[in-house]
Amino acid sequence: MGRSRVQGKHAGLTREQVLEAAVRLADRDGVEALSMRKLARELDVEAMTLYHHVQNKQGLEDAIVEHVLAESLGWPPESGAWQEVVAGYAHDLHRGLARHPGAVLLFATRPAITPRSLAILETLVRLLREAGFPARTALHLVYAVAGAVVGLHLGYAGDQNREPAAVADLAGEDLPVLADALADGPVTMESRLDFTLTALIAGFETLLPADGRRLSPR
Amino acid sequence: MGRSRVQGKHAGLTREQVLEAAVRLADRDGVEALSMRKLARELDVEAMTLYHHVQNKQGLEDAIVEHVLAESLGWPPESGAWQEVVAGYAHDLHRGLARHPGAVLLFATRPAITPRSLAILETLVRLLREAGFPARTALHLVYAVAGAVVGLHLGYAGDQNREPAAVADLAGEDLPVLADALADGPVTMESRLDFTLTALIAGFETLLPADGRRLSPR
DNA sequence: ATGCTAGTCTTACGCCGTAAGTGAGGTCAA
DNA sequence: TTGACCTCACTTACGGCGTAAGACTAGCAT
Structure with missing residues (x-):
């Protein structure tokens, strides 16, 4: 049988x-x-x-990460406004994770150290350096953005997934400010992404040495 | 025996x-x-x-999160510069997770919806609203900061934990920009936290309605 | 024909979470 | 004092897990 x-x-x-x-x-x-x-x-x-x-189950999980990563992340453009390149990178990652919720936890627990992701990282950091960021700051920037995107999905990937939306139900009369914040409906993933990204990029801009040494050194 | x-x-x-x-x-x-x-x-x-x-293993894990959270997070002050309150909250969370690396993954997969964490959330959002943020923006802000802290630790909690430091070894001659960025030594958790926090807070400030309606409504 | 190799299946071990049932003590009303 | 009951602990058992060791077979190179 x-x-x-x-x-x-x-x-x-x-x-x-x-x-x-x-x-x-x-x-x-x-x-x-x-x-x-x-x-x-x-x-x-x-x-x-x-x-x-x-090789084994761990190897399978590594391979899943690589697989999804390759499917999600194209090569970043070699030039362009850094704000848009970074935002594009974040959105690509976001879409990939949205398409593959099963991979989110694996992403979160594995440092992205495949040759491919390192090469992408290199390209991004180079672009940011050309935009005027010190190399180390640029690296921090990419880490912060990647971390924010993964962190965002984690909140929504938790198993049975009563996501932050459920906070709305729990926020009774004793939590009036929270209830107010959620009055317009639950906080969606997209709005959280947009908000965090906007804040991070605006914050990075304030860290940029004022002249912008790309073309005119003074 | x-x-x-x-x-x-x-x-x-x-x-x-x-x-x-x-x-x-x-x-x-x-x-x-x-x-x-x-x-x-x-x-x-x-x-x-x-x-x-x-109740069962899942219940045990929930309880661990609650336990560590209670140990880590004091009550936020009811008043004070919002930048410092938010930074303090982030640092408390950071220290708690640093003290209990075993809990990091659990934090990442569980929405914080215990009465206690909701009450803390309420207090933070109220403070931010008094500082001039719309309630919803304030909520986004807190989520972004919490997500950044947890995401930060995740990168360093991955099991055998060749953390981003290992990138230094891997960044050979073919990744010159990365090698440059890591020339001053590996990226530590603390420096990542400081950087991300600075950027986020600076970004939030640009989102703040210009007048700051705390005292003078016009 | 012969042997090698790569892909597959079989068996077995020691873990895991937990359902179901057993038993020993303590508490307290009758 | 008795005895019913509750709480905390133990025992056994089941089905699932990752994977080590090994056996088998088909096809390819010699």
Whole structure:
């Protein structure tokens, strides 16, 4: 019954298929429900088979992050107003995470140190330096923006996910200011992103050495 | 051997002891190593005993968050320069998370909706509103700051934790700008916190309606 | 033909969370 | 004093987990 597989037969499974199924499963059921055995079942294969395409579960998770990252982040433009480049980068990341909620927690727990993300980081920092930021400040800036985006999604990815919207219900008469703040409806992810991004970019601008040494050195 | 416990004997275990041991264990071995069985062993008790003090594992994790939060966050002052109150709040949270790295991931995945944290939120938002922010903007502000602090710690809490410092090693000659940015040593948590906080607060200031309607309405 | 290799399945181990049931002490009303 | 009841603890058991070790098979290179 049902058990119709045969030892040794090649099922033609590829690493790409494994990753796609893993992302699908994590998005559908939540990352905490992602197990090697369930993933294998999904692919109509035995669990141990997966270990030929992935080193272990941790390796699978790393690969998921890389996969989603590659799908989300294009190459930043080599030139342009830094404010827009940074905002574009943030929005790309945001859209990627929105499309793959199952990957959010993995993003949060893994430093992005693949060659690809480092190269993107390099490009961004170079652009910011050309805009007048000291290199170190530029690095801080990118970290702050990336952290804000991931942090934003975390708040909405918590499992059963009574997101901040639920605060509205809880904010009874004893929390009048909160109730007032939520009177216009719940705080959406988009509005939080826009707000945080605006504030961060405005804040960065005040940190920029006043002259803007890009073209005219004085 | 060693099995010297007796059925039914009251060992006098309290919820407080359970929580403290849980936090200690999570801080020492990482939150992913926290299991009901290990925790019970730590307390010289059988696993199922814990279920008298905690609803289930999820409940235990919720309680850890609450515990650490209570330990970290005092009541915000009812008055004072909003910049300093917000910065103080951020630093309190930061210190709490620094003291309890095992709780960071739990913080990140749980909306803070205990009565206590809601009350703190209420106080902060009220203060900000008195400083001239619209209620909704004030709420965004607090979320942004809290998210930044938690996000900051997440980057450093990733398990074996080759933190961003490791980027320095990876930034070879092909990533000259990054190497430059890291020439003065790795990016510490403190410097990231200070930078992000400065930028956020400066950004918020630009969002503040120009008059500052606290005292003089026109 | 022979052997190698890569992809697959089988079995097994020691963890995990927790449902269900057992038992020992303490409290307190009758 | 008794005995019912409650609380706290222990025991056993189940199904799921990650993965180490090994066996099998098909196809390719020799």
